[in-house]
Amino acid sequence: MNYRPLFALLALLAVQGISKAQTTPSTVADDFKQSSLNQPGQEYPQVNSQGYARFKIKAPMADSVKVSLGLGGRGGTRLTKGADGYFTGTTEGPMDEGFHYYHLTVDGGTFNDPGTLNFYGSTRWESGIEIPAHDSDIYALKDVPHGHVQQILFPSKSTNTSRRAYVYTPPGYEKERSKKYPVLYLQHGWGEDETAWSNQGHANLIMDNLISEGKSKPFIIVMTYGMTNEVRPGPGALRNFKIDAFQTVLTDELVPYIDANFRTMADRVHRAMGGLSMGGMETHTITLAKPELFGSYALLSGGLYNAKELEGKAKPNLIFMSAGSRERPDGVRNAATELKGTGYNAVAYVSENTGHEFQTWRRSLHELAPMLFTK
């Protein structure tokens, strides 16, 4: 199967999705506050209640500082130099709610904003900014019992190394020493890695909150790196991507390691796979290749299932497909309708006013989790 056109499209969406604009208000509200992702004690970047972002970068002898974040297709935000040696500027319009990657161009070189934390995306650690969302409550850090996110190093003979994964264990996992849990294998997108779902996605906080409200069963989430070949920066890397090696790592090495080292319910009904963007493509391929391993499937801005390809295979308990409203939401809606018509438990979810970005995927996980492992 040739995924090149689809991967190219996903990469394009990922780049364009960064800087979609909402309707531009007539005045810019004067209520800028530090972004929640700033490094300790850093005043900038700031965001206001309308979703504008404001930047301030010290570079006294530089001629030009540009921020990659801004209005779609207009090349980001060019900062203006002040007499104090600081470059400042505000996005031309409001940004979409949620998390955005960005970087600076300082006199022609690519650097991160020293004011913010870094997040792995676009095959590099990028600056991150958070535009407060109306529904940020779903991933807020609350005074509820918290699960743990642990880094594991699992042996991988096929790639001749120990590979890293992160494992979310739900609240109570340590105390209830004989209870067994279902497992969701959850993949990141192209250019990201196994840190994305916790750092950018707040998967652990989303689950902690859902579980404390009794809305989701407690389950384990496993997140690992979805590429096994040498990946060089740039879109060219996708051309060389082969899923076979990753499938071996996931199904022959990671799944057995998790089942041996965590208290899992080790059957297909209690094992799900999902992923965002490229991780959705991986989910699609691997669940179709190994239907005996996974009982529920989730594609988050990452392709569609159709009845034909599922025919004759072990029937999934759930097929979840989602997209941001700025992507092509009719695709997931139509696919779900079609699958339901042929007897599948298929669900479409569309995140309003978001694109190919993490706010879509945070919301998607929040919708998906309550539907998982309910049988």
Add this chain to the structure above:
Amino acid sequence: MNYRPLFALLALLAVQGISKAQTTPSTVADDFKQSSLNQPGQEYPQVNSQGYARFKIKAPMADSVKVSLGLGGRGGTRLTKGADGYFTGTTEGPMDEGFHYYHLTVDGGTFNDPGTLNFYGSTRWESGIEIPAHDSDIYALKDVPHGHVQQILFPSKSTNTSRRAYVYTPPGYEKERSKKYPVLYLQHGWGEDETAWSNQGHANLIMDNLISEGKSKPFIIVMTYGMTNEVRPGPGALRNFKIDAFQTVLTDELVPYIDANFRTMADRVHRAMGGLSMGGMETHTITLAKPELFGSYALLSGGLYNAKELEGKAKPNLIFMSAGSRERPDGVRNAATELKGTGYNAVAYVSENTGHEFQTWRRSLHELAPMLFTK
């Protein structure tokens, strides 16, 4: 007790320690390779077999790029601009073995090297570079059973939030469901945070290797953030540092949470505290204030104990004090001799040819672990 002078000294050591030089060879060996801490696919920075570091930064319209890393007191390494728009340069002499923080100054602004991973130090995420060490085997990623490092969020009433800690559980912890383990509480230095001991220190790999060789008992390590008040960047932050609030978090909130949520041997004999630099100062204060909680103490480039202050308190099983040979190693040696003379089990360790940097502390943990919990 007034720690200001000691904190100021530690901060000074931390800054100076970055760029100590060894003897300069007459020729620079032409065997530069990528630093092991580079971002995926990044060719620079590079290091050679003698410990020189070489940098290459794209900034076509910049006038000046400087690297903070270089010979002590000579202001780092100034890069030279080439016709291709890249600035390049090599440190004037070899660097000490091990991990070094650094950053760039690009036209007067402070940025990280886009080629490397970032590490939290100096109250900001800094670039990191690794000079291959002759004893790097102690923290190498090997094909041995690996423990897990998990992020926990523990409730803290005293600071009115959920606070983050990392917990290393040794290999086999998940499988051996009734075994209980001793615990080492291990603190970072000033300007660092709870990520330092895993990221920069490789504490998990050091333990995995020691345990697989039968040289250390398996135990849990807990690492949390050692400052609780608002910390602003700059040395001034230390002036406002008060240990009381952190002591409350550690002894009244974190220790009970760990004992409730992990399979610990919850008595003083099986609970140790250690820390590097400022974390050593914290260890010193807290173990003297709460001798009923901790049975073994470790100060890594972080002060000394004397017999007088220990008098009349529950006797520690072990007092471990270490320093790099470029610090003041006689201090730890003399203190250990004195303590041994008054009947304490005190050990001094000096790391050769290293300063107030992580190579000293990696080696210190490697020496300390086999001595812990042996009774």
